[in-house]
Amino acid sequence: MSKTEFDIVVIGGGPGGYVAAIRAAQLGLSTAVVEANHLGGICLNWGCIPTKALLRSSEINHLLHNLGEFGFAADNVRFDLDKVVKRSRKVAGQLSAGVAHLLKKNKVPVFDGFGKLAGTSGGRRKIEVTKDGKPVATLSAANVILATGARARVLPGLEPDGKLIWSYREAMVPTEMPKRLLVVGSGAIGIEFASFYRNMGAEVTVVEVLDRILPVEDEEISALAHKAFVKQGFTLLTGAKIGPIRKNGDSVSLSVEAGGKTHDITVDRVISAVGIVGNVENIGLEGTAIQVDRTHIKVDAYCRTGEPGVYAIGDIAGPPWLAHKASHEGVMCVEAIAGRHVHPIDPRNIPGCTYCRPQVASVGMTEAAAKAAGHTVRVGRFPFIGNGKAIAMGEPEGLVKTVFDAKTGELLGAHMIGAEVTEMIQGYVIARTSELTDAELKETVFPHPTISEAMHEAVLAAYDGALHI
Incomplete structure (x- = not known):
């Protein structure tokens, strides 16, 4: 008979849930995951990962139709849409299997079904697991982490029909x-x-x-x-x-x-593509002290709900609706449960990335938000056209923008558009997390030739010191 009593039960196996479970296991807490569909959640199976595989194919298609810029020629360039889609699904499948392997490696059992809070017994939380309306198991845990994610918002008159x-x-x-x-x-x-x-x-x-x-x-x-x-x-x-x-x-x-x-x-x-709503239905919130605001569970800085022993992370816990935010919330609340000293996550230090062409990435306050918050700002801008690597790559369109507090030198925000900026934004995220100021960033040596040099120049530009514009 399989084990049914745990220190933590995680309802939802997405990027928040499975990461929380792995970290809990590493800390010696007995943990189980309840997942009704696919491990990895929407992000891995129908969101972040497979869309990036599709976008990679589309970037290649764009390059193939612009080979002349690089001294090449090709005739009858075409694509096989079925293969493009199959590659995307294969990537998602590979990573979903990888999540299953990681959970197994960390001895975290996965219950296939829908998890629902079902009251308490002996001071412990009960979780009912069902599949296709039939009971699978009744679990109990000292703590429950709700990580049920979100789904696409549907507007009246714009209901998806699967065809048009x-x-x-x-x-x-x-x-x-x-x-x-x-x-x-x-x-x-x-x-x-x-x-x-x-x-x-x-x-x-x-x-x-x-x-x-x-x-x-x-x-x-x-x-x-x-x-x-x-x-x-x-x-x-x-x-x-x-x-x-x-x-x-x-x-x-x-x-x-x-x-x-x-x-x-x-x-x-x-x-x-008009936003998302949290999956708060049918998970047993009725009769609890958990509060829901516009389809999202209200939590404190440590992801605690109003119900003792119940946490909520990821998309169900509100914005920003990003996989990396969910993962870090999962680790934070598990470490808090384990009695470790943790720091709340500052949403202003969570980067946002959009993988269009050109890419867009940002962290912290926009210029307008910084001014609205009462800051006197210094703004630096550096265009990709002044960066040697960007020109060599054939990607001269782009901009790096920095927003500093004029009095303290704090980096309030950074905003970027151009090739590979989703990889570069992490440099500014580290700067904000480490509370670096313009003084440290000015003294940081960036490798040449890289597009990241534009990040340095955008810092210098805020203080009238840009060298290549």
């Missing part, structure tokens, strides 16, 4: 390439899909209800992204209002009001 209107799932496994595509929503998810399909040859229109694309990013970065996407052939409609959708056999028609004009649009497919 796609959610992220259908968008990742197309059976044929649409010639005309409409993406509703210009956050990271919407823009990444728009970038993939545009680079694969589709005509892409992006509709955003707010006044600019990538609305959480610094306004200057959003403007540069807008310019780059228009240059690539995107149609971008911001400050938009969508009219009723009309399905016409194998196409979709609608009217969009934007910029004082009405645009009549007909496309083959629509992707809805």
